Amino acid sequence: MVNLKAKHIPRATISRLATYVQVLETFARDGVEVVSSHPLALASGVNASQVRKDLAYFGEFGIRGVGYNILSLIKAITSSLDVDREWRMALIGVGNLGKALLNHNDFRARGFNITAIFDCDPFKIGEIVQGLEVRCTSELPDMVAKLGIEIGIITTPPERAQRAADHLLGAGIMSILNFAPARIQAPAGVNVEYVDFFNHLYILAFKHTRQD
């Protein structure tokens, strides 16, 4: 198997690999052990030749005319992308969305653990949510160091997103997942990913109108 850890993988490829993992996990849940590229392609919404090309990296798990061993392929993909280990995350903004993410079982199941939660609202500090104590953002650097936190999640209102990001950056966090509907300014080398509901709604609305 090619060592992907040494390679650049384009963003679009990582996205498709993440989708394959999701689909393969569904197959595994249903008791399927081996899958060929066609059903994987169909379920992933990707064409079969693209699937075969993407999975060529993981050649040893594909047997011509038989298919891929599902559990081995999940392991190979997640290992190559470094998502087969625990990632500790801090969450800033313990509102409805923050609480919903804390309740989202799939994060922990996939090794993405929210291990510390923060809010600047004095009425929230000290509250226990899903076994975690809401802390003041001033405690962020200590908690990041103590717990080995690598990813920050922002679920504040938009007007407080930059301040939350500044707290994370100040604590040495280089990877941010932002759910607030606001853009974040961060120095080069810091990765910010946006979970942008409106982006998707704009695309749906545009396509909807065009197909009428």
Added chain:
Amino acid sequence: MVNLKAKHIPRATISRLATYVQVLETFARDGVEVVSSHPLALASGVNASQVRKDLAYFGEFGIRGVGYNILSLIKAITSSLDVDREWRMALIGVGNLGKALLNHNDFRARGFNITAIFDCDPFKIGEIVQGLEVRCTSELPDMVAKLGIEIGIITTPPERAQRAADHLLGAGIMSILNFAPARIQAPAGVNVEYVDFFNHLYILAFKHTRQD
């Protein structure tokens, strides 16, 4: 101004336009009236020549050496993308994430209104959340017709996402925003957008490891 309603706009361009609207709204909130392409580019994380190219469609709002009138530009972009009107949405799956979205003020502020909510859990049916009664999915076709619902939102657990999609499709919904970590099978012509947290986490984890 070019009539964008007659034109195809690539997905990536719609995404950038959605980002510009978000940034322009932030500027407007801060009392700014006119903006040139450089600060807009910086705040959007897009290079200035791309911004100018994207906004060339909206030429009359850009004055060379002065910039764009912010409110006019927001209006022109949202009008071209058909997001300057109300879009009525049904939500299936009134769990933590569903409730968080119902509490998300920005949806209504942007004209995306969740007007009916559904869950197949008999213990939830009849519950009132944010002024809306949780209904059985069997009522979906009637509510879609009665309320003029055009977009369906899925916030069920992954194993129930396809069934929720089938209910939406059965009620004639052609545009689906899926938050469940599962892929949806739908006939050609139906648009499904995925809000996929793990996709973003996989990209962050991959980049994080490479930059160490």
